[in-house]
Amino acid sequence: MAAGAIEGGASAGVGADGRVLAPFGRRRAAVVANEPTGGYRLFSAADAVGPLPRAGQFYMLASERGWGGGGDRPYLPRAFSVADATRDDRGVRLSFLLEDVGPGTAALARVEAGDGLLLTGPLGRGFSSPDELNPDASGAILVGGGIGLAPLALWRRELGSRGIPERSLLGFRDRAHSGGMELFRCSEVRLASEDGHAGHRGYVTDLLAVMLEGDGAAGAAVYACGPPTMLEAVRALCEARGVEAELAMESPMACGFGACFGCAMPLRGGGYMRLCVDGPVVRTAAVETALVAGAGHR
Amino acid sequence: MSGPVDLCGLPLAHPIINASGTFDAIAARRAFGDAVLERFPFSAYVSKTITPGARAGNPPPRLWEEPAAMVNSIGLPNKGVEGFLTTDLPQLAELPVPLIVSVMATSAEEFATMIVAVAERDEVAAIELNLSCPNVRSGLIVGEQPAESRGLLEALRPLTPKPLIVKLTPNVVDPAAVGAAAVEGGADALSLINTLKSSPLAPSGEPWLGAGSGGLSGPAVRTIALKQVADVVATTSVPVIGMGGVERGCHARDLLAAGATIVAVGTASFRDPLAAERILAELGSPATSHE
Numbered sequence: 024m025a026a027g028a029i030e031g032g033a034s035a036g037v038g039a040d041g042r043v044l045a046p047f048g049r050r051r052a053a054v055v056a057n058e059p060t061g062g063y064r065l066f067s068a069a070d071a072v073g074p075l076p077r078a079g080q081f082y083m084l085a086s087e088r089g090w091g092g093g094g095d096r097p098y099l100p101r102a103f104s105v106a107d108a109t110r111d112d113r114g115v116r117l118s119f120l121l122e123d124v125g126p127g128t129a130a131l132a133r134v135e136a137g138d139g140l141l142l143t144g145p146l147g148r149g150f151s152s153p154d155e156l157n158p159d160a161s162g163a164i165l166v167g168g169g170i171g172l173a174p175l176a177l178w179r180r181e182l183g184s185r186g187i188p189e190r191s192l193l194g195f196r197d198r199a200h201s202g203g204m205e206l207f208r209c210s211e212v213r214l215a216s217e218d219g220h221a222g223h224r225g226y227v228t229d230l231l232a233v234m235l236e237g238d239g240a241a242g243a244a245v246y247a248c249g250p251p252t253m254l255e256a257v258r259a260l261c262e263a264r265g266v267e268a269e270l271a272m273e274s275p276m277a278c279g280f281g282a283c284f285g286c287a288m289p290l291r292g293g294g295y296m297r298l299c300v301d302g303p304v305v306r307t308a309a310v311e312t313a314l315v316a317g318a319g320h321r
Numbered sequence: 322m323s324g325p326v327d328l329c330g331l332p333l334a335h336p337i338i339n340a341s342g343t344f345d346a347i348a349a350r351r352a353f354g355d356a357v358l359e360r361f362p363f364s365a366y367v368s369k370t371i372t373p374g375a376r377a378g379n380p381p382p383r384l385w386e387e388p389a390a391m392v393n394s395i396g397l398p399n400k401g402v403e404g405f406l407t408t409d410l411p412q413l414a415e416l417p418v419p420l421i422v423s424v425m426a427t428s429a430e431e432f433a434t435m436i437v438a439v440a441e442r443d444e445v446a447a448i449e450l451n452l453s454c455p456n457v458r459s460g461l462i463v464g465e466q467p468a469e470s471r472g473l474l475e476a477l478r479p480l481t482p483k484p485l486i487v488k489l490t491p492n493v494v495d496p497a498a499v500g501a502a503a504v505e506g507g508a509d510a511l512s513l514i515n516t517l518k519s520s521p522l523a524p525s526g527e528p529w530l531g532a533g534s535g536g537l538s539g540p541a542v543r544t545i546a547l548k549q550v551a552d553v554v555a556t557t558s559v560p561v562i563g564m565g566g567v568e569r570g571c572h573a574r575d576l577l578a579a580g581a582t583i584v585a586v587g588t589a590s591f592r593d594p595l596a597a598e599r600i601l602a603e604l605g606s607p608a609t610s611h612e
Contacts, residue, residue: 036354047349047356048595085592091389091540098539099386100592143594146352275384277391278591281348284369284395285384294377295398300348316531317382 061202069113078178079149087139106173153244161242162188168249176206194227254313323605329484340587362597375401380531385521394535419446440481467502474506512562554580570603
C-alpha cells in the first residue's frame, strides 16, 4: 500500500484487495490546466473530495460541456488511467494524458481551466509491488507505448517514494504520436520510436528483449501499458523468458464499476473477467492474449 | 410523486428502482465500499437475470455507442441459479431494500424449477420473468407471443405466492397484447421496456458486436417507452414498472403520469452510479421541468 493512499476525502477507504475506493457517485472537478505535449494533451483537474488514487487505477471522465447535451456522441463517459496525482490546497490534482482520436477525446481535448470535469473514481485495481510479482525482483521495469505511458508515470512516482528502483522504456510511433515525457523527468528512460525520431529505431519491446537477456530475467518485474499489439508482444516475451508481468489494459466500457459487463476480457482457461473491477491491471498469467476485441471503437 | 409507494404489496420508500442488469450491487461495493449500502439509491433492487446453468456471456466486443444511446450484447453472464443462491444472494440480502430476482429459462419446466428454488428464499421479495429467450419446444420467443406468455404464467402462477413481474419486450407490434395475456395467466405486474434490437456495424461494414446484434438503450428510446407504457397501462389494471431512457426527474414524472406505478433507471446509472438519487430528488422538486 502506497503511503498516503489511504488519506483523502471523507469517503476514502481501501478495499480488501488494496484498491482505493471511490466516493459513491459521479462528481464535478474543476479543470485547472490543459496543455499540448507532443502530439498529445495533458490535462489536470482539482478533485476536492476524492482520495489519492493508486497507480494503475482509472477514472470515468466526461466534460461538463458538450457531452451528450446535443443528443449526439459522446454519450458514455470514457475511461482514463490517472497519469499523476498530487495533494494540494484544492484537494487532489489529477492529471490525464489524452490523444484526440474520437468524439469523447475530442470533447475532453477542448476543456479549459475552470470548466467542469465529471468523474467517477478511482476505479479498478492498480499495480502490485515488484516483490509481489517476483520475490527476487531487483526493481521494476516499466514499458510504455504511446499514451500508455500514463499509468506508468504515476507508478514511477509511487515506486520512487518507496525507494524501489525502476527503469523505464518508452516507445512511440512517430513525432505526432508522442508526448508526456515531462511526466518522466528525473527518471532513467530509454526511448524507441518506429520512425527513429527519438532513441532506438524500432519497437520498445526490442529494448525490453535486450534488458531481459542473460541474467536480466531473474530479477525482473515488468509493468506495461500501451496499444494491444504492444502489450501482446510484452506478454509473449515475458512468458518466453519466465518473467512475471502486469499489463494495464483498456477496453470499451460503459460504467467502470462492474454494472454493464461490457469490458469482458477472456481468461486463460475460459470465461471472462470484467476489466473494470477485476483489472484494469492484469497479471499476464491470467490471460491467453492481450489483444482485446473492441478496442477500436472510440 | 416521490414518496412511498406500494408495488404488489411490497412497501417501497420511493418510486425509483433499477432496471435489471444495469447496476451490480456486489461489484459496486468492491468499487465504492459500504457507501453503496448507506446511500442505496433504489427503493428495490432487481438482480441481473439468472439462468438455470452458469453462462460466461457473449464474446466481446459487447458495447457500441450511438448518439444518445448505447447498444449492448452481454449475453447474460451469471453463475446459474445454484451459484446465485449460494454466492450472490447472501450479499444482496445485505441491501437495505426488497430484492427482486430476474430469471430466464428456455422451458416451463426449467422456469418452474428456478421459481421454486428462488421463491422459497426469504430474502427474495418478488420475481421478474425475463421472457426474451426462445421456448426450446416451440422455437418461439416467449415474450413475443401472447399465447406463449399466458401459458407460461398459468404454469408458474401456482408455484409461489410471491409477486411475479413480467418484463415486456418492445420488439413486437403490440406489447400491450403480450402484457394483457401475461396478466390473464397470472402476472402480478408488468415492467417495460426492455432494449430494442439493434445491429451496429464496424467501419468495415461487418457486424461490430461479437454476438452480431444487441439491444439499444438510453435517452434515444425514451419516447418509445412513454408510448408503450401508456398503451400497456390502458389495457391492464396491474402495476406497471416503466423504464426507458430516464435521465432526469421530469422523465420519471412523464412515465408516472402515463400510468406507471414506479420507474426504473437503467443506462443512466452507467454514466453516474448515483443517477437514481438525483432523479428522485428532481422528481420531488416542484421546480423540475422539461428543458
